[in-house]
Amino acid sequence: MDRYCRNTAFPGIGKEGQERLFARHVAIVGVGALGGTLAMHMVRAGVGTVTICDHDTVDLTNIARQLLYDEDDVGASKVWTAAKKLRRMNSDVEVRAHDAFLDESTAPHILGGVDLVLDGTDRMAPRYVMNAYCVAHGVPYVYAGVLGGHGMLFNVVPADGTACFACIFPRSEAMERVPTCAEAGIVNTVPAIMASMQATEALKLLIGAPYTRDLVVYDAWKQSFDRVRVRPRPSCGVCGR
Ligand SMILES: [Zn+2]
Structure with a gap:
């Protein structure tokens, strides 16, 4: 304690x-700019079990905003590198990596x-998967997206x-084609700001404290x-009746 x-x-x-x-289990999908900071916050806060998933490798263009990685990690698997570093941050936490x-x-x-x-991704397709899974199973899902100088949270x-x-x-189809940070650019500070807000919402949800019900839009x-x-x-194809 x-x-x-x-x-x-x-x-x-x-x-x-x-x-x-200590008794909670969170999953972080993607351990890039949002996800790496999310994972650090969850592990440092002492969330009992933290699952991470990613299938990417660390690229030199990631280092400006992906705070979990450094130059020595370029070319390495993100998820295994992240798991190793996260376990060193807090050995009380069980880190599961996919x-x-x-x-x-x-x-x-x-x-x-x-x-x-x-949500630590920067693509729409996995967000629809996370959302549908969470609605079907009654699990809270904390979305954030970043692009250019903007961030959103819900x-x-x-x-x-x-x-x-x-x-x-x-x-x-138009939603699936929303540009990624690689295409539209991103101010390197914005993902850590949004991930910190997301992680704060997660702490509230995990302990049962009041959380925001608004869509929050940040202009850095x-x-x-x-x-x-x-x-x-009501006509939503996922949660509508
Ligand atoms: Zn819906």
Whole structure:
């Protein structure tokens, strides 16, 4: 408990919240810019079991924003490199690693039994998979996306009847073609900002504290936040009735 004393001294978490974190299992899909920072926050916070998955290798162009990696890691598997570093950060945490991309066929194996799913990807296809899995299994899913100087964040909490990812971004060919950071660029500081906000929402959800129900839109270049009230879409193909 000692190593978490700054978190437990905060009344919103306390020792009771920390005990809950020890008992929880989170999955982080993708361990790049968002996912690497998410994984560090979850492991350092003492979440009992942290599952990570990715099927990429570290590239020199990743280093500017992917804070888990350094020059020595270029060319190495992201997920195995991440697992090794995360285990060194906190040996209390069980880190499970899957060298795989998330899709409909791998989701049950990778996400089975987890208490919460964190989106660390930068592509739409795996987000639809995470969202559908989480809605079907009643698991909270914390979405974040970054592009250019912007970030977005939204909590999908099926048990509370929130909107889901597909309510906001209905699946379509145009959605599948939303540019990635490789195509549209990204300010290197933005992913760590959004991942830290995502990780904070995850801590709240894991201990049962109030979380945001708004879509949060961050503009790093203007240094502004907007909040959009979102309601479930009755005709949603994933969560609609
Ligand atoms: Zn929906």
